[in-house]
Amino acid sequence: MIDTKITINSLAEAISGKIVGSDDFRSPNGFTGIFNILKDSNEGDIVIRHWIDEKGIKIASSKNVACIITEDPRGNSVDIATDLKIPIIIVQKIEEANAIALNWSIKKFAPNSKRVIISGTNGKSTTAHMIYHILKSTGANALTNTDSKSEYNTLIDPMVPKIISEYSLSNEKSLEYLVIEASEVQGWLGKLMHHHALLMTKAVDPDVGVVTNVAIDHIGLVNSIEEVFEETSGIARGMKKGSLILNFDDKNVFRMANFAKKNIEPFYFSMNSNIGGYKNTNIDNIKSNSVDIDFHIKMDKILIYDTEIESIVFKSEPILSIDELPFNSNHFIQNTLAAISACLSLGIEIKDIINGIKSYKSLKRRFRKINHNPTIIDDFAHNPEGIKATVNAVSNLPHENLKILCAIRGSRGKEINEINAYALAEVINSINKKRFNKISISNSTDNSNSNSNSNSNSNSNSNSNNELTNNCSDIEIILSSSLDVVDEANFVEEFEENIFFDVLKNEGIDFIHYKELKKAIDYVYNSSKVDDIILLIGAQGMDPVEGLLNDIINEDN
Numbered sequence: 167m168i169d170t171k172i173t174i175n176s177l178a179e180a181i182s183g184k185i186v187g188s189d190d191f192r193s194p195n196g197f198t199g200i201f202n203i204l205k206d207s208n209e210g211d212i213v214i215r216h217w218i219d220e221k222g223i224k225i226a227s228s229k230n231v232a233c234i235i236t237e238d239p240r241g242n243s244v245d246i247a248t249d250l251k252i253p254i255i256i257v258q259k260i261e262e263a264n265a266i267a268l269n270w271s272i273k274k275f276a277p278n279s280k281r282v283i284i285s286g287t288n289g290k291s292t293t294a295h296m297i298y299h300i301l302k303s304t305g306a307n308a309l310t311n312t313d314s315k316s317e318y319n320t321l322i323d324p325m326v327p328k329i330i331s332e333y334s335l336s337n338e339k340s341l342e343y344l345v346i347e348a349s350e351v352q353g354w355l356g357k358l359m360h361h362h363a364l365l366m367t368k369a370v371d372p373d374v375g376v377v378t379n380v381a382i383d384h385i386g387l388v389n390s391i392e393e394v395f396e397e398t399s400g401i402a403r404g405m406k407k408g409s410l411i412l413n414f415d416d417k418n419v420f421r422m423a424n425f426a427k428k429n430i431e432p433f434y435f436s437m438n439s440n441i442g443g444y445k446n447t448n449i450d451n452i453k454s455n456s457v458d459i460d461f462h463i464k465m466d467k468i469l470i471y472d473t474e475i476e477s478i479v480f481k482s483e484p485i486l487s488i489d490e491l492p493f494n495s496n497h498f499i500q501n502t503l504a505a506i507s508a509c510l511s512l513g514i515e516i517k518d519i520i521n522g523i524k525s526y527k528s529l530k531r532r533f534r535k536i537n538h539n540p541t542i543i544d545d546f547a548h549n550p551e552g553i554k555a556t557v558n559a560v561s562n563l564p565h566e567n568l569k570i571l572c573a574i575r576g577s578r579g580k581e582i583n584e585i586n587a588y589a590l591a592e593v594i595n596s597i598n599k600k601r602f603n604k605i606s607i608s609n610s611t612d613n614s615n616s617n618s619n620s621n622s623n624s625n626s627n628s629n630s631n632n633e634l635t636n637n638c639s640d641i642e643i644i645l646s647s648s649l650d651v652v653d654e655a656n657f658v659e660e661f662e663e664n665i666f667f668d669v670l671k672n673e674g675i676d677f678i679h680y681k682e683l684k685k686a687i688d689y690v691y692n693s694s695k696v697d698d699i700i701l702l703i704g705a706q707g708m709d710p711v712e713g714l715l716n717d718i719i720n721e722d723n
């Protein structure tokens with residue numbers, strides 16, 4: 167890695183780059199300490215950009231940036247840079263340059279900070295945001311790169327070092343904690359950036375690493391669960407010290423402990439209250455996920471949600487009941503376990519962790535309630551596991567009817583839309599099966615009661631039937647291609663629509679389709695009753711939905 171006293175030669179050497187155009191920083195006062203994107207850059211910043219052309223060189227020159235780092239100088243950009251005396255460092259892999267920039271920024275601006283890195287297919291944003299909130303609620307000076315769109319968790323561009331440097335330069339108080347979300351799988355123009363999580367972990371040099379789960383996503387970049395595992399396990403392989411927080415219930419995450427160095431202390435979290443012996447001093451020879459495991463866990467290195475007492479348990483003592491949690495869906499509880507585990511590993515007092523959890527408000531588009539009467543819940547669910555978990559969670563809430571508005575993923579290909587459609591069909595059919603069973607039980611009870619003359623029994627069963635209605639609702643599916651709100655990179659092609667349609671039809675799921683998101687949300691909102699629940703799911707095609715909904719509500723008023 168590079169020394170904090172940076173020169174253009176030391177920078178080029180660290181990133182294995184070739185200097186062209188000029189042999190010194192362009193700006194008179196050298197480097198500001200900010201690695202930046204071109205559009206936000208100022209005099210003295212270093213711009214890191216995957217590709218740059220003649221126009222980009224001229225813009226950088228007009229801003230008097232220190233230098234440009236790129237993997238792909240296009241057209242006559244090198245000649246233009248030479249004429250304008252602006253240095254370009256050409257590298258083989260832009261992600262390695264951004265990793266060096268991240269490591270340098272941490273050493274320069276947060277050298278004494280404790281650092282947490284979080285990755286996994288689902289739940290990483292909520293987990294990172296919750297850890298950050300807990301730390302902030304203690305009064306600590308903490309910073310996170312987590313955002314609702316998950317745009318700042320990669321090494322495609324220098325956004326993470328930019329966030330760190332700009333925050334530090336505008337604040338006198340030293341950073342005490344950095345909470346860094348890292349994309350488990352990343353690519354550029356359909357090409358996988360191999361070992362992205364590993365590179366990011368090495369750059370951050372964390373005290374705590376967290377892996378939430380491993381599931382299929384990013385089809386095309388990776389095409390099997392083993393490939394996802396290989397990329398995500400970079401968190402475990404990249405750590406040099408501290409604690410590694412692992413999901414005990416995910417067999418792929420669980421085995422990542424094998425990749426950690428001997429000085430790394432594993433810490434597990436689990437939704438399985440039937441883990442044999444967890445209330446004893448030690449846990450030995452646990453059988454989990456059909457895998458026999460012979461190992462030893464200390465009681466202060468595992469956190470469990472006990473389903474019998476509906477509480478989070480640490481060292482055999484309940485510390486938080488389900489009623490004290492801001493949300494009680496299974497996937498939220500799992501994220502909460504991960505966040506608490508990380509904070510315990512950082513040495514945060516349990517009482518401070520509990521206070522932080524109780525005051526937590528979800529990140530935008532993370533199972534967030536954005537309207538009452540009818541209840542509208544907005545979630546980023548965009549892959550099979552996320553879709554099933556979110557729909558199941560909402561179906562358990564009291565409601566009359568459930569409407570699911572799902573954004574088809576654009577420019578992502580056949581495979582991800584096919585498996586997303588199957589996931590949606592699977593969870594709906596599962597809910598409908600439970601609904602049918604409840605109705606059958608209810609009818610059976612009614613027939614039994616018809617032979618009884620007891621008014622009290624009749625009243626009791628009437629109340630019971632009303633309660634059952636809450637979870638025996640009709641489910642309506644609405645699909646959106648969101649062509650009115652997405653850019654070219656997220657445009658839904660006709661074949662992507664058709665694969666989604668075909669799967670639902672073959673699985674016996676009826677649906678309505680809208681090309682535009684505004685028309686879809688207008689229909690869903692205005693056709694719903696006050697006791698209905700509307701669930702909004704999807705990635706980029708659903709991101710602007712809250713603003714559109716507010717416009718519709720204001721129009722109605």
